Amino acid sequence: MSQLIRKYSDDYAEYMRDESRTTGYAETISFPKTEEDVREILGALAPSKTSITVQAARTGLAAGAVPFGGHAMNIVRMNRVLGLRKGENGLFYVRVQPGVILSQLKKDIEEKRFDTKGWSSESLAALAEFEAASEQFFPTDPTETSACIGGIVACNASGARSYLYKSARGHISGVRLMLSDGGIIALRRGCVFAKGRTLELPKENGGTLIVPLPSYQMPATKNASGYYVADDMDAIDLIIGSDGTLGIMTEIELELLPLPAAIWGVSTFFDSEKKAIHFVQKMREKVSNVAAIEYFDVGAINILRDQKKTNAAFAQLPDVESWAACCVYTELHCHGEESALEKLYEIGVCIAESGGDENKTWVARNARDLEQLQFFRHAVPESTNMMIDKRRQIDPAITKLGADMSVPDEYLEDVVALYRAGLEEYGLESAIWGHIGDNHLHVNILPRDGADFKKGKELYAKWARVITDMGGAVSAEHGVGKIKAPFLEVMYGREHIIEMAKMKYAFDPGFIFGRGNMFPADVQEEVQL
Amino acid sequence: MRCVVCIKQVPSTTKVKLDPVTKTIIRDARQSVVNPFDAYAIEEAVRVKEKTNGSVSVLSMGIPATERLLRDAVARGADRALLLSDRAFAGADTLATSYTLSLGIRRLGAFDLIFCGKMAVDGDTAQIGPELAETLGIPHVTDVTEILELGEKEIKVRRATDEGYEILKVTLPALLCVVKDINMPRMPSIAGIRYSQAAPFEVLGAEALSADIARTGLDGSPTQVVHTFTPERAGECVQIDGDCKTQAVKMLGLIAAETKTAEGGN
Ligand SMILES: Cc1cc2nc3c(=O)[nH]c(=O)nc-3n(C[C@H](O)[C@H](O)[C@H](O)COP(=O)(O)OP(=O)(O)OC[C@H]3O[C@@H](n4cnc5c(N)ncnc54)[C@H](O)[C@@H]3O)c2cc1C
Numbered sequence A: 001m002s003q004l005i006r007k008y009s010d011d012y013a014e015y016m017r018d019e020s021r022t023t024g025y026a027e028t029i030s031f032p033k034t035e036e037d038v039r040e041i042l043g044a045l046a047p048s049k050t051s052i053t054v055q056a057a058r059t060g061l062a063a064g065a066v067p068f069g070g071h072a073m074n075i076v077r078m079n080r081v082l083g084l085r086k087g088e089n090g091l092f093y094v095r096v097q098p099g100v101i102l103s104q105l106k107k108d109i110e111e112k113r114f115d116t117k118g119w120s121s122e123s124l125a126a127l128a129e130f131e132a133a134s135e136q137f138f139p140t141d142p143t144e145t146s147a148c149i150g151g152i153v154a155c156n157a158s159g160a161r162s163y164l165y166k167s168a169r170g171h172i173s174g175v176r177l178m179l180s181d182g183g184i185i186a187l188r189r190g191c192v193f194a195k196g197r198t199l200e201l202p203k204e205n206g207g208t209l210i211v212p213l214p215s216y217q218m219p220a221t222k223n224a225s226g227y228y229v230a231d232d233m234d235a236i237d238l239i240i241g242s243d244g245t246l247g248i249m250t251e252i253e254l255e256l257l258p259l260p261a262a263i264w265g266v267s268t269f270f271d272s273e274k275k276a277i278h279f280v281q282k283m284r285e286k287v288s289n290v291a292a293i294e295y296f297d298v299g300a301i302n303i304l305r306d307q308k309k310t311n312a313a314f315a316q317l318p319d320v321e322s323w324a325a326c327c328v329y330t331e332l333h334c335h336g337e338e339s340a341l342e343k344l345y346e347i348g349v350c351i352a353e354s355g356g357d358e359n360k361t362w363v364a365r366n367a368r369d370l371e372q373l374q375f376f377r378h379a380v381p382e383s384t385n386m387m388i389d390k391r392r393q394i395d396p397a398i399t400k401l402g403a404d405m406s407v408p409d410e411y412l413e414d415v416v417a418l419y420r421a422g423l424e425e426y427g428l429e430s431a432i433w434g435h436i437g438d439n440h441l442h443v444n445i446l447p448r449d450g451a452d453f454k455k456g457k458e459l460y461a462k463w464a465r466v467i468t469d470m471g472g473a474v475s476a477e478h479g480v481g482k483i484k485a486p487f488l489e490v491m492y493g494r495e496h497i498i499e500m501a502k503m504k505y506a507f508d509p510g511f512i513f514g515r516g517n518m519f520p521a522d523v524q525e526e527v528q529l
Numbered sequence B: 001m002r003c004v005v006c007i008k009q010v011p012s013t014t015k016v017k018l019d020p021v022t023k024t025i026i027r028d029a030r031q032s033v034v035n036p037f038d039a040y041a042i043e044e045a046v047r048v049k050e051k052t053n054g055s056v057s058v059l060s061m062g063i064p065a066t067e068r069l070l071r072d073a074v075a076r077g078a079d080r081a082l083l084l085s086d087r088a089f090a091g092a093d094t095l096a097t098s099y100t101l102s103l104g105i106r107r108l109g110a111f112d113l114i115f116c117g118k119m120a121v122d123g124d125t126a127q128i129g130p131e132l133a134e135t136l137g138i139p140h141v142t143d144v145t146e147i148l149e150l151g152e153k154e155i156k157v158r159r160a161t162d163e164g165y166e167i168l169k170v171t172l173p174a175l176l177c178v179v180k181d182i183n184m185p186r187m188p189s190i191a192g193i194r195y196s197q198a199a200p201f202e203v204l205g206a207e208a209l210s211a212d213i214a215r216t217g218l219d220g221s222p223t224q225v226v227h228t229f230t231p232e233r234a235g236e237c238v239q240i241d242g243d244c245k246t247q248a249v250k251m252l253g254l255i256a257a258e259t260k261t262a263e264g265g266n
Helices: A010-016 A035-048 A102-111 A121-132 A149-155 A273-286 A298-310 A337-353 A367-394 A409-426 A450-469 A485-492 A494-507 A521-528 B036-052 B064-075 B094-108 B128-136 B190-198 B244-265
Strands: A005-007 A028-030 A052-055 A071-074 A081-086 A092-096 A172-178 A184-188 A198-202 A208-212 A248-255 A262-270 A290-296 A326-334 A361-364 A430-435 A440-445 B002-006 B009-011 B032-034 B055-061 B080-084 B113-117 B140-150 B154-160 B165-171 B174-178 B202-204
Touching (some): A035 A071, A035 A248, A081 A121, A092 A102, A149 A248, A184 A198, A262 A273, A262 A367, A273 A326, A273 A337, A290 A367, A298 A326, A326 A337, A337 B190, A409 A440, A485 A494, A494 A521, B002 B128, B036 B113, B036 B140, B055 B064, B064 B190
Parallel strands (some): B140 B174
Antiparallel strands (some): A092 A248, A172 A248, A198 A208, A262 A361, A290 A326, A430 A440
16 A cells, blocks of 8 residues: 555544535545655555545535545645746746645735746746736635635636636636546647547547547536536536546646736625615626626625624624615726726716615725725625534534525526525525626525425425526536535436436546546446446 | 824835835835725724714825825715825935924814824834824824723823723824724725715925925935845745654754754854
8 A cells, every 4th residue: 555545544534524514434545745646546546446535625615525435635735836837828827736725826926926946947937027027816716715726626616706707717728637547638728629529638648538528508607517518629628627526637727817907896785685686787787897796695794793793803894784785796807097997986877776875885996905895705604604513513414505506697686586485485594695797696595403404405406496497507616516416417417417427437437536526326337337 | 173194105015025226115006005004093083073073184295196095085084185295305204204294284274183003014113193293292192092082172092002001181182193903994985986086185395385395305304224125034944744753753854954054064
């Protein structure tokens, strides 16, 4: 057995969980630092056909990183920035190991300071150009900045700014994926394309992988449900968002963008949800340069109000006036303060036209105020999780139930009505927040006991069906993992799930990677037979 | 109550860069912010204004780009903004700055309370508030954490000390230097920003202030900065892996190597 593989002991208990609060188990665990380490571990585990769950920072919300038996491979020590290049398009590309933490990378990019040990002369030359260039940034911001790049790419995370910048997918330009036999598929965006629905992937040291792509059409909304497939697609897009089920990403290249000169945040408070929805529709119609349109309902705001009273860590949160029933956060990304001001006034007009009041806004035009608003935004899910943790002390079987579904623009009002009616009918406590600009709200059911938990799960399954009928997606950004696997079948149907499994089989014939993610257990048997 | 707030433009603290040749701070407008402590001073003045149906004027000595920050203070509730800007003010130390600010304050008219932040985070001197009070001949209190009572002739404040706190009564007019505990600064609203962009804005130079230019700028500054530098960080972090025994052995090895180098150097 490789030295790198450790037997499970209680010291590793924390590695059996992620932020979905799902707990799993594993017989062994490892913390590789290099691609070679990963290969050695795979080699050592191959004879026993041990299943392997890759995990990064375990901040995922779909339990993708939670092992259900076998081996947990934690890649957080693969945390080096490997190099930098400047593309012909003038953009910079940074190459990292998958365990690099988002907050660290953001800091490195902001300060233009990297640990350059082992960098090639080309990378060092690019660094010199990077230092001289204007400020740059990586636009994907899943708000949880302790997430790793590997996790972000595996989930195709999006976050607040995806209204403008879309999901991580568009900013990933290269991936190295290690297969179960230790072989590598190295993909660069724009280099390998499918022929219709078949992919031929060259392996680095010879051989080709023939991959039959599933035949479904993806919904025309924000979507992280199942594999990304399309006719003649770029092969790299299949790996992005594959939830740790195809192989292990050992290297990732990210595209950076020049940082807009003016980034302004605006929180607008409304006394009714209806007005807030009108405001969102007006914003979509009338205002450009909007990077984010985010929503917080009264349930979410009340949780914050309570946390602020009882938890010193949240004392610095600004007070929300008692009349406020909801809040919409918008973020402007403009090339200068003058154009930002123009857009700000346009937002003011949208507020007035939706029955709101320009006076009831918080505008952040400097880093300190922006941090406040971002803190506010992040405090919502955090304090909800804390609240649920408290309830779990009484009933450990319950967890927060968080929907991550999206629908096309024209269904925004309908989907909110659907959520409200369901919550009322089932008598459930909830907090709703998220990416309303993309009709993508996180409806969080906050079960008080086991009975609520059961009712909540039922309600989600019901929603999954209606949302599928609206042409929506059951997971828009958190990935499917283990928690949303049953919904994936609702969305695509059994036939397509089998096609997905057949495609996975081409990459991972032993079905060792990410067991329990995306697929129900019986599918594996059906495909392997 | 008539309040005046003195604010300063400083580089965003996380991003201070020194020019390698001149050793002065590279001032880039986008990276400039209002001195963090001054944000609390603005908020406190606006709260006093709201409680007493009073007024707030904001005052700064600085480059023309400081207008942005003064208008921002108006967006947050100040009524009037005055910028003191002139080449003759450049290179001022704390003495020359407080002299110049005192002229600005006199120009603003009668006042009851002046607010300053505890200190500016670029120079870290904490001298302007007290020097300005002395120049104006009024009492001052530093490290104010709370205004306890607002009377017409005097106010009662709490100030933080190394041992705990003091409660002081001060006759008005007076100057207060505030710390971050005093409040939670509000953010401006869109309506506030609209108002601030259209609000009148005054800029005055040395002549308009009838300043004695021997007391302003570099000429009026007895303090001289001889050298500014970024301290080198010598420490290096080494990560040790493995089980307890392996780590202990590796650590001993490192200590031994260190000792050897140190001895070798002797
Ligand atoms: C408070 C909070 C707020 C959040 N808000 C948002 C949001 O607004 N938008 C959004 O999109 N997401 C959000 N997220 C979720 C976020 O997307 C995830 O936290 C992140 O993408 C997962 O990163 P991780 O490093 O923790 O991955 P993990 O949770 O460790 O793993 C996630 C998945 O990636 C796989 N994986 C990890 N590394 C590799 C690798 N090298 N090769 C192959 N597979 C790999 C794992 O197997 C697993 O399936 C939020 C999370 C939290 C806790």
